Amino acid sequence: MLIYQLIITVCLLAFLGILLWNMRELPSLPKHKPETGSPLVSVLVPARNEENNIKRCITSLLHQDYDNYELIVLNDGSTDRTGKILDMLLRSDGGALLRIIEGKALPPGWHGKAWACDQLGKAAQGELLLFTDADTYHSSDSLSRSVAAMQESGADLLSMTPRQEMRSFWEKLVVPLIYFILLCYLPLKLVPATPAPSLCFANGQFLMFRRRMYKRIGGHAAVCTDLVEDVWLCRAVKRRGGKVMSYNGIETVNCRMYRTFDEVWQGFSKNLFAGLGYHSFGLFFLMVVTALVYIVPYGFVIASASSADFSIVYFWFPLLQVCIALLCRLLIAGRFRQPLSGALLHVFSQVVLLGIAVNSFYLVKFGNGSRWKGRRYNFSGKDG
Structure with a gap:
């Protein structure tokens, strides 16, 4: 014994x-704007039944201090008020920046988020592609600081750990386990330092790709059956010789993943x-x-x-x-x-x-x- x-x-x-x-080595995003130009960034948001989150998310993304980006939201067959809220935002605050597209029917052999992101990726024009979830909301400098990090690190895929907003008992009990498992079991410093695809981490709440790498790995079509698509996208990037960087994003991105026990459980x-x-x-x-x-x-x-x-x-x-x-x-x-x-x-x-x-x-x-x-x-x- x-x-x-x-x-x-x-x-x-x-x-x-x-x-x-990990706590010592996980870097924070630079606190300054990009110093070597401002490439066009396509901010891409898949949204399905997000009436509780979508207004806060899109409003935060419409008010970034970065001067060269487009914002595309895909309404993925929502059956709640998501579409109406998006239309309201387009009329009141979107201007020329916001574009809303209606998602096509889900084909066999795909899961919903990958299909939505695949359509968004094809609609994007940017040199950098940021896929971010509809249940996130962003500080006004999140985009500029992320682009600066991409430029300084030379990353092909940049991800971060947002601050998780937790209010209910079940959120507080279970959601932190994501951080616990990640930070206690995986030495994050080894993700960019070693070519092994098995040593991999990416958070689908915030994934910023260089367009050429996204195309090289086949985009979201490469992970059409992978429900945890962020990890498999990360592995695909590393298999292609790309560099993956992870940052502490609690100062710039917040996310409320779930609200009820049923959502946490599912x-x-x-x-x-x-x-x-x-x-x-x-x-x-x-x-x-x-x-x-x-x-x-x-x-x-x-x-x-x-x-x-x-x-x-x-x-x-x-x-x-x-x-x-x-x-x-x-x-x-x-x-x-x-x-x-x-x-x-x-x-x-x-x-x-x-x-x-x-x-x-x-x-x-x-x-x-x-x-x-x-x-x-x-x-x-x-x-x-």
């Missing part, structure tokens, strides 16, 4: 070390198994690690305290493990402006993650596929 406790503790210390390295269930390439073993391994590293230590602490067994193996090692995991969550919450309440409930976050993992697997293997915004998807094939 001592060896087991040592292994779990070493794993957590390794995760803490990766987190501290969204994470859609992405989790798909993000692992529908590999059953990978999902099972993640579940085992989650249980052993983050949940079981609480069981040891509670059981030992209840029986007054304060031994090193059954109480103090597990307590240390609990504290390391909490420290990781608190560090992330402080750096990325997340609610501390969610960090303190870390063990419950991990329990919910296990439930999401089971649901994600069930929907693909035994159900009708993942459901999102009125559409169902299952691109798992026969293997996995």
Whole structure:
């Protein structure tokens, strides 16, 4: 049992070390405008049933301090008030800057976001293409600072980690796990430093491509069946010899991904198994690690305290493990402006993650596929 406790503790210390390295190395965007010209940027927003977000998003994008960009929004068959809100924005604030296009019917073999972005990419005229989600909103300098970062870094694909806006209990409990998994498991410095496509990160909430690289990888047609398309786009860029850069974007971009428990459950269930390439073993391994590293230590602490067994193996090692995991969550919450309440409930976050993992697997293997915004998807094939 001592060896087991040592292994779990070493794993957590390794995760803490990766987190501290990432927090030190993850760069912020330059605070100045581009110094070597202002290439045309096409800002591209796919929107489906975004009546709660679209006005704030488009208004923020219409008021950028960058002087050479176009804004194209694709209404992807919305059944709510998204289209009406876009028309209102076009009349009141859009001027010559905003262009709205109606999405074509979803063809077989595509998921909705990839199809919408493919149409946007074909409509764009810019040298730089920024794909950003309709549930984001941007500071007035986000575009100029991002272009400056592209120029200084020489990146072919630039992505960032926005500040996640969380208001409901379930948002605060689950959404921060995105940052936890990313920052504790993946050394981000290695993404641009190594050519290996497996070492990859990109956030689909903000993806800025050089047009030539976007065309070289085949655009979104290359990821038409990949529900976690941002990661696969990143891998495609690296396979083509391109450079991928990630930045801390909490000063420039905000995003509210979900609002209700149902949205949190559906969204994470859609992405989790798909993000692992529908590999059953990978999902099972993640579940085992989650249980052993983050949940079981609480069981040891509670059981030992209840029986007054304060031994090193059954109480103090597990307590240390609990504290390391909490420290990781608190560090992330402080750096990325997340609610501390969610960090303190870390063990419950991990329990919910296990439930999401089971649901994600069930929907693909035994159900009708993942459901999102009125559409169902299952691109798992026969293997996995």
